[in-house]
Amino acid sequence: MNRFWSILFFLVPLLGTGTFLMAAWGMAPFQGAWLPENYSVAGKTIDHLFYLLCWISALIFIGTGIVIGWVLWRYDHRRQQRAHYFSHNFKLEMVWTIIPAIILVFIAFYQMNAWAETKMIRPTIMQNGQAVTKPPMVLVMAKRFGWEFHYAGPDGLIETADDDYIENELVLPIDTDIVLQLETRDVIHSFFVPQLRVKQDIVPGMKQFMWFRATSTAEMEIACTELCGWGHYTMQGRLRLVTPTDYQAWLAERRQRQTPPMNPEQEETGTDQAKPE
């Protein structure tokens, strides 16, 4: 039993790393615990950052675990070695300040583009020869407990009279810059699609924007990831990523449903009244 505790401490890096590897390879009982498959362009950068941070942390974690274990093993109390007391060591402190600082500054600069592209630089479209920010194509209205997706009508603008909304189902085209406007009717919610590597809190009174570009067709779940009340768990939506052609067909069908069968005879009698434009 004399080296019991040092063995316990050796187990920490061993089991910790083991658990991670099992999850990453999808071994039982950790199936599905790792990142789900990525479906967005920006997701590749985010995954790359994730793995980079993982590796840095893993090296530090394993190194620290081994050092602690070794110290416990080496200086076991039965060896009757007295500890040497010192109040500070300038060199040692420089080392453990400067190395983490370098790592942190490196990460801060290294991730800057990823952050800017997903959170700051909105996709643009050309309008009259000028690049302007792309207007949101869907207004995501979060509420207790569900999602309303208000699609822009034929005018291409949301929050106008020709909007069409669907409850809990979002259909979006792939290979297209998608811009969503996120709002909430009541409390704080959070829009989370892990497969697209996007997550955004939605705060009452604020308009949030989110953009991404999906790479392949799939069906996935939209989850609320801010505890918003008793029905938080029921706030599940479905996101269908379809090809742009299918999307246009789907949109046309929705618009068709928004237009009831109309009386063609009145078409002519109606035109004599000028519409104030």
Next chain:
Amino acid sequence: MRHVLLQTSRLLAVILIPAILAGCHSSPEPQFRFNRVALLKQEKTDLSEGETYPADYQQEIGNVLTALYGTPDQPRFPFPLGAEDPGHEVLSLENLERAAGPVRTDKLGRTAGLYRELCSHCHGITGDGFGGTAPSLSPYPRDFRLGKFKFKSTPLRRMPTDEDLDRIIRNGIPGTAMPSFRTLTDEEVDALVDYVKYLTIRGQHERRLIAELGNLDGEPFMNFDLLQENDPQGQQVDEETQAENLEEFQAQMYMVVGEYLGEDILSRWVEPEDEISSVEMAPAAFRLDHPAHSNLILQGKSLFYGKANCVQCHGETGLGDGQTTNFDDWTNDWLKTAGVSYDDPASYNDFLQAGALYPRPIIPRNLRIPVFRGGNLPSDVYRRIANGIEGTPMPSSPTLSNEEIWALVCYVKSLPYENEGLPRDELPVNERVVD
């Protein structure tokens, strides 16, 4: 070292043993709750003050319903004619079994016990709209037992189609606590639709039996003594009387199952699709970019304030602040009982004790929010106006012509966006809030 381990094991024992004991204790099988509110109402209607019907009746109604419908864990459905029974068109037993019972994985590896997983915490095990969360929701979750459904494609007093119920489950009801269950599979939704119908039919049947209590003169619904070969004195009953008794018993059984259930309830659930109300052609000006579109909106506006009198409830502003002292049918069902007054809570205390939810006036829809509970398609809004909404003060409008209804649809759909660009002080104000 040893005493540390000893302490740890003692600590573990203190934590684990109660947990293990609690885990072994199985909770009792859930039961359907008797409709005491309906019984209390019937007693207040039929009997003089303070009198009650004998408890035997509650027991007998419970027995009849259990025999016909089973329990929450073991559903059954009365198909008296076997495989030929038209009841099979109404619902399938297989679906009921998938939706009923505790949450589990069935033999085919599918999730079962869907109703208890997804619905019961609001609608209750019995479908009485009295689940655990019910008192804190506004509007209250639906009590299925009245057999009334608000958002359907059929006219008033007709049953909803399967597709109507399917849509409510998938879309939810925006503006209420009913969430959308978009992630369920078609099979799962079908199972839930049938289970909702099952709970509704069971609840309707229960109410029907309770309503008959006054006509029984103290006799049971079904007198099983008639099947005995010996009379109460122990004498053998002769064959002729036995035959008569059997005939009488069959007549009693026919009343309980054939008439109350089959003729009065089930017949209305068979093919409600035949009753779907048609949506007539819209005028061409309904199109947003049509030159006469704004005229159609104006026509709708004048109807709103005039002939159709929407303004009475939905208010001058369309914010739903007009008539706000009405109740829906689920509340009126017992609130309109003799001797009960909304202004005097003491007069309906016994109803609250019996399981009624505290009465709240129904709030007319705020039409300035672009969300419609029964769906936002033009045909949905058309049906709400043309057919009215079951169980609420929203009436059907037989006096409006097709074009007038379309004009109203047009106006109502434009209301949320009517004031775009207006200065703030010209926007409509909810007077109740300003007071």
